Amino acid sequence: MENNRENCYEIAKQIYHLDEEVYKCVGSSLGRTYTGDEATCVENITKLLITRPQGHEIRSEIALIGNMARTIKNKEDHHRMMKEYNDILKKVEKIPSSFGSVDIINENLAALNSSNLRQHFSPEDHLIICIGRTHGSAGTDIGFALADKLKINYYDAEIFKQVLKRLDAEKEQVVDHSDYKTELREKIHKNTNIGKFFENFNRYHGLPTQDAIFFNQSDLICEMAKKEDFIVMGRCADVVLTNHRIPHISIFITASFEQRVHRMMELHNLNYKQAVLLLTKLDRKHERYYRHYTGKKWGDAVNYDLCINSASYGIEESVELIERMINQYPNHDK
Structure with missing residues (x-):
């Protein structure tokens, strides 16, 4: 030790x-x-x-x-x-x-896999890969390993928090005005921070905190897509980029619930019941977030270019599968 x-x-x-x-x-x-x-x-x-x-x-x-x-x-x-x-x-x-040391692979499924995928981008487009994933499917590990292999940037929720903070749009400065009338009355009564209230209210158009952060984050994703190649984990980036007509590859990574439960038990030293409750809660949270901001069903195959059962491939093979998908993209080899 x-x-x-x-x-x-x-x-x-x-x-x-x-x-x-x-x-x-x-x-x-x-x-x-x-x-x-x-x-x-x-x-x-x-x-x-x-x-x-x-x-x-x-x-x-x-x-x-x-x-x-x-x-x-x-x-x-x-x-x-x-x-x-x-x-x-x-x-x-x-x-x-x-x-990444705890794999997600199911040996029986892995013996059956095959792929022959191609994706075409114009030479002027940046390589943007949007990855959605269920918890416990090793999607985050696959995205991180893929970015490192392709030598392109990797962004997830934690990184966006830091980037937004550096761009002076940190969460602490975004005031939740969902109950703005009550808050304003209190500030008038106490005669404190009234100017700051209106400054933030105007800046974010009275949006709740989560919405303000989402729209700042979405603007940032679109700006980055004009300048660099990268992999983005979650953040409804696939729909955000689609709405702005920015070419990208959208991927959803999942595995059977039982397989994910066992991986979470190994990763986090949980018993079976704890792992089931945690996965159920996290899946529900992601599903609500995606539906709220996109109006689409999270994990529905029709919303993605490629859906991967990571238990059929494991982390390393999943990375190679995605690489084969983009091997005809003109600018991905840095």
Whole structure:
């Protein structure tokens, strides 16, 4: 256990210093992933690596650094930073229970799979891959691994939170005015922050917090689609891009409920009942979110270009399957 902690601590220092070096090379106003003092940040990263290496948080933080590293214009610096980034990913993969180490594959289904898929984009279009997934299907692990293999950026909910924060649209600044009459009356009565209330009300047209964040996020996705190749996890990105007539590939990844339950039990050390309750709750939440913002049924095959039963392929084979789907895309080989 002690050896594992020492190993995680060394990797944490490497992650922190990579973030520092990438920021120096980019010189971007977007800032760094880790902004605190080194000792505190390294300790926090170490804890994440030890306790939740399979979780989305550490993966998102590493991906955000990788996304920034890919923007480095100096070839020498770019090569050096990406080499360091790849080295860190390999080390993280070797940590016991690291993300992606618990596969989703069902050997009986895997023996039956086959594919011969093609997708055509014009040379001017960026490669945008939108991935929807059920929890426990390894969809997030597949998306992260695919982005790394294609050498393109990866965005998920955690990364968008950080990006929006950097663009001065952080959640804390978005005031929920769903009950604006009551709130305004209280502010008039107390004679406090009335100006700030109207400023935020006008800025977000009286939208509830979640709606304001969604529309900011959607604008950001469309802006990025004009400038770069990337993979985006969830966020109703497939419908957002369709509505703006921006070419993309939409993929939905799932597996049988029983298969997902067993994977969640392994990943999170849950008993069967706990895993069932957690998956049911998360699936319901995603279904409501998708239906609310798109009017479509989440996971319905007609809404996607490709639906994958990840239990038939596992993480690595699913990545290869998607790669074969885009192998005729002119600009994906960076």
